[in-house]
Amino acid sequence: MRITRVLSVALFALGLAAGPAAADSSPSASPSGDGGAPTEAGTSFRTATEIEQGQTATASGSAGDYLYWSFPADTGQRPTVKATVKLPEAHSGSEKWQVDVYDGLRRRQACQYGAQTRTAARGASSVELSCTLRTVRSWSEPWADDPLPGTYYIRLTVVGLAQSDLGLPVGAEVRVDSKDVGGSAAVDGSLAKPLVPGIAVTSAGEDDDKPGSAVLSAIDPDDGWSSGWWTDRWVWTGIGGVLAALAGIGGYALTRGSGRPSRVPPGA
Incomplete structure (x- = not known):
C-alpha cells in the first residue's frame, strides 16, 4: 500500500x-492580425524596416531595387521567411528573384530548406520564395556562423533581369514565422547580449537613468530575450x-523481503 x-x-x-x-x-504563436504592419521597405541594412514575427509586411518598388526588412529571433526558434513578388503585366522575359537572410553581424545565413531563388516565367503574375533558417542557438564559437539570438535582416532583390524590364514597378509581401524547437537544440552557454545593432553603442549617461540610448533596433520578442538560460x-x-x-524504491521493495524474522522450530 x-x-x-x-x-x-x-x-x-x-x-x-x-x-x-x-x-x-509547440509552434510559436503568431499575432492574430496585421494591423499596423509596415507598408514600405528599406534600401540598406541601416534603413531596414522593422517587422514582427507573424506580420505580413508589404512594399512597392522597382525591378532592380534592394528591399530590406529586419526582425528579431530568439534562442530555440527556427524562423521561416516567406516572400511573394508581384510582377507587372508588362514584363517581357523571365526574372530570377532571390531572398537572403543575414544575422546581426551581417553574416549571410544558409537556408536549411526552401526555395531561396526562383525564376518567374514569361507572363507569370508572381513568384514565391521561402527560406527556413537553422535553429537559433544561445551560444556559439567565435569562428562559427551559427544563428544567434538578435536581429535578422531580409534582403529581397532580382538577380536575373532583362534590360527592358529594369525599373518596372513591382510589389512585395514578406512574412516571418518561427517554430519553437525547444531543448532538443539547446547548448550550454549564452550570449551576454543579443546581436542587436547598436546595443553596445549607448550614451555615457545611461547608467544615470538619462535618455539617449543609441540602439539602432528597437524591436524585441514579445516576451523579451530569453538569454538561453531556460530550456x-x-x-x-x-x-x-x-x-x-x-x-530505486521498486528495487528495494523487491529485494528486502517481508522484513519479519523467520520462525525457528522449538528445540532446534
Whole structure:
C-alpha cells in the first residue's frame, strides 16, 4: 500500500513536469492580425524596416531595387521567411528573384530548406520564395556562423533581369514565422547580449537613468530575450531523476523481503 501511494505521487509529479515541456514544443504563436504592419521597405541594412514575427509586411518598388526588412529571433526558434513578388503585366522575359537572410553581424545565413531563388516565367503574375533558417542557438564559437539570438535582416532583390524590364514597378509581401524547437537544440552557454545593432553603442549617461540610448533596433520578442538560460531539458532532467528514484524504491521493495524474522522450530 505504501509503495502504491509513492507511485501515485510520483506519476502525478511527472504529469505536472511534462506539461510545460509539451507547451514549449509547440509552434510559436503568431499575432492574430496585421494591423499596423509596415507598408514600405528599406534600401540598406541601416534603413531596414522593422517587422514582427507573424506580420505580413508589404512594399512597392522597382525591378532592380534592394528591399530590406529586419526582425528579431530568439534562442530555440527556427524562423521561416516567406516572400511573394508581384510582377507587372508588362514584363517581357523571365526574372530570377532571390531572398537572403543575414544575422546581426551581417553574416549571410544558409537556408536549411526552401526555395531561396526562383525564376518567374514569361507572363507569370508572381513568384514565391521561402527560406527556413537553422535553429537559433544561445551560444556559439567565435569562428562559427551559427544563428544567434538578435536581429535578422531580409534582403529581397532580382538577380536575373532583362534590360527592358529594369525599373518596372513591382510589389512585395514578406512574412516571418518561427517554430519553437525547444531543448532538443539547446547548448550550454549564452550570449551576454543579443546581436542587436547598436546595443553596445549607448550614451555615457545611461547608467544615470538619462535618455539617449543609441540602439539602432528597437524591436524585441514579445516576451523579451530569453538569454538561453531556460530550456525544456531541465524538465526532462527532472523526469529522469524521478524515474531513477522510482527504480530505486521498486528495487528495494523487491529485494528486502517481508522484513519479519523467520520462525525457528522449538528445540532446534
